[in-house]
Amino acid sequence: xxxxxxxxxxxxxxxxxxxxxxxxxxxxxxxxxxxxxxxxxxxxxxxxxxxxxxxxxxxxxxxxxxxxxxxxxxxxxxxxxxxxxxxxxxxxxxxxxxxxxxxxxxxxxxxxxxxxxxxxxxxxxxxxxxxxxxxxxxxxxxxxxxxxxxxxxxxxxxxxxxxxxxxxxxxxxxxxxxxxxxxxxxxxxxxxxxxxxxxxxxxxxxxxxxxxxxxxxxxxxxxxxxxxxxx
Amino acid sequence: xxxxxxxxxxxxxxxxxxxxxxxxxxxxxxxxxxxxxxxxxxxxxxxxxxxxxxxxxxxxxxxxxxxxxxxxxxxxxxxxxxxxxxxxxxxxxxxxxxxxxxxxxxxxxxxxxxxxxxxxxxxxxxxxxxxxxxxxxxxxxxxxxxxxxxxxxxxxxxxxxxxxxxxxxxxxxxxxxxxxxxxxxxxxxxxxxxxxxxxxxxxxxxxxxxxxxxxxxxxxxxxxxxxxxxx
DNA sequence: CGGATCATTGACTGGTGTCAACTTAGGTGG
DNA sequence: CCACCTAAGTTGACACCAGTCAATGATCCG
Numbered sequence: 001x002x003x004x005x006x007x008x009x010x011x012x013x014x015x016x017x018x019x020x021x022x023x024x025x026x027x028x029x030x031x032x033x034x035x036x037x038x039x040x041x042x043x044x045x046x047x048x049x050x051x052x053x054x055x056x057x058x059x060x061x062x063x064x065x066x067x068x069x070x071x072x073x074x075x076x077x078x079x080x081x082x083x084x085x086x087x088x089x090x091x092x093x094x095x096x097x098x099x100x101x102x103x104x105x106x107x108x109x110x111x112x113x114x115x116x117x118x119x120x121x122x123x124x125x126x127x128x129x130x131x132x133x134x135x136x137x138x139x140x141x142x143x144x145x146x147x148x149x150x151x152x153x154x155x156x157x158x159x160x161x162x163x164x165x166x167x168x169x170x171x172x173x174x175x176x177x178x179x180x181x182x183x184x185x186x187x188x189x190x191x192x193x194x195x196x197x198x199x200x201x202x203x204x205x206x207x208x209x210x211x212x213x214x215x216x217x218x219x220x221x222x223x224x225x226x227x228x229x230x231x
Numbered sequence: 232x233x234x235x236x237x238x239x240x241x242x243x244x245x246x247x248x249x250x251x252x253x254x255x256x257x258x259x260x261x262x263x264x265x266x267x268x269x270x271x272x273x274x275x276x277x278x279x280x281x282x283x284x285x286x287x288x289x290x291x292x293x294x295x296x297x298x299x300x301x302x303x304x305x306x307x308x309x310x311x312x313x314x315x316x317x318x319x320x321x322x323x324x325x326x327x328x329x330x331x332x333x334x335x336x337x338x339x340x341x342x343x344x345x346x347x348x349x350x351x352x353x354x355x356x357x358x359x360x361x362x363x364x365x366x367x368x369x370x371x372x373x374x375x376x377x378x379x380x381x382x383x384x385x386x387x388x389x390x391x392x393x394x395x396x397x398x399x400x401x402x403x404x405x406x407x408x409x410x411x412x413x414x415x416x417x418x419x420x421x422x423x424x425x426x427x428x429x430x431x432x433x434x435x436x437x438x439x440x441x442x443x444x445x446x447x448x449x450x451x452x453x454x455x456x457x458x459x460x461x462x
Numbered sequence: 463c464g465g466a467t468c469a470t471t472g473a474c475t476g477g478t479g480t481c482a483a484c485t486t487a488g489g490t491g492g
Numbered sequence: 493c494c495a496c497c498t499a500a501g502t503t504g505a506c507a508c509c510a511g512t513c514a515a516t517g518a519t520c521c522g
Contacts (some may be wrong), residue, residue, distance in 0.1 A: 004504060051310070061367070063367065063370070063371045064371075065370070065375055065376070065461070066460060066461075067373060067461060070375075071370055071371040071374040073367045073370055073371075073374050074367075084360065084364070085360065086356065086357055086360060087360060087361075091364040091367065091368070091517095092367060097365045115347040115353070118352065121349065121352065121353060121356060122346070122352060124356060125317065125352060125355060125356045125359065126317055126357045126408070128356065128360055128363060129315065129316065129317060129318060129359055130318075132359060132362060132363050132366065133315070133318070133322040133362060134295065135363065135366050135367065136304045136305075136322065136323060136366065137322070138370065139294070139304050139366070139369065139373055140294045140296060140302040140304075140368060141300055142292070142370055142420065143302040143373040143375035143420030144296055144301075144302050144417075144420060145296070146477075146478095147477075147478070169385070180500070180501090181500075181502095182500085182501095188374075189373065189374025189375060190478080190479090191478070191479055191480080192500090192501080193478085193479075193480080193501095193502080193503085194460040194477090194478060194479075194480095196501060196503080197478095197502085197503085198503055199501095199502090200503085202504075212487080213486085213487075213500075213501065217457040229297060230296070230297075230298060336522090356517090367511080378509075378510065411468070411469090412468070412469060412470095413468085413469095420503075421510060421511090422510075422512080423468090423469075423470095424469090424470080424471085424510085424511075424512085425509090425510055425511075426469095427469060427470055427471080428470085428471085430469095430470090431470075431471085443518095444468075444469065444517085444518085444519080
């Protein structure tokens, strides 16, 4: 394993809470893994054996109903922590959306280490509290928003996540979606057809452009924000 | 304030993580409050000034869309921890559903105390991780389940929460709902009319009985579980 | 007893889901 | 390089579940 000191997510990952010498100790128990798009790192209901950090790529957390209906519960980007610490079972699956690199630890070892280093545990607590806030915001969407509001909200979120120039007020921005249509549908609690129709509607209205299926151009920011708010 | 040692939630609350003498220290900063049903303890978007424990009663966490659509994000029962520790804002409102007693702390003081006592912080972490698991399960419901599945799931959850004898396999149980129909609708992401119709349907099928609007009798457990699973 | 609130029921609408056909893009092998 | 094949996405027709609006009924409380 490469040194943590030159890790791409050194600043943003949970490990940031540790001083150098402690970091070296933790790193000895870690292991880098590469996942191909579509590969699942852990399954819902399985023993929680692994936790880790996302180094590169995008993963999704998901849950399925017995009949196969699928709901995506969250997305993990580089720097994010994945897996269920301090619990015997993983309550959701974690699957690579793009090709992905992760740095994993055996949960038992991580738990033990974290209990001994309260700065690490505190960082995990802060992350978990923020994630809970974010998940609850998502619940409002799943419970109360229309298809158009969901799709617009999703596009705005992807934009602010993937386009740094967006924050500067840039009017027209372009990005590549890491998700296919079915994955977007699972994320928003819709069907693939409904997602596709909302995309088409936004395109015909001139709000967005879709140069190819994985690319989105935001043409009218205000209109998109209005659509997300339900006007 | 009464002594923590005879607190009704001594065993189940977060304070349980502390030894007696530390508990005494924390308790000096705490304060008991009574809330009437409908009273709101904190508002979404407000500064996070308070955290605390539920001593008695039921509260709901909720979030509103700008146009007034309301989504309940979770329920807090006696022993549960409420409020946003380690964060400047409360991202949701907390409102008493029934008359309620809570034991509150100023967030700044609680945060400081928790940082100094990692057993308390660890307990909060475990609670937060469990809550996150629970919330994510709820997301599957909001995103993918039909009205009948939601209402049946809700009734099953209320039963196992409110009827101790339920776990023993007792066939017919009765309980009083802490929620009105509108509150159930907000919880399930439905309208009041749809909730009412599902109740009526279950009653006509003989699965449940509704002696008065706040009371539920489970007559056919298997049928209710089947309805929750979508058959 | 009267008024207010809450819940139920009915009629109707409309937004999403479903099912199926068609289109496009991408990849493979001749 | 083209032809073909497959997977992914789009579009259309239609059905149905749940939302909306409105009227009625039941409870609670002063």
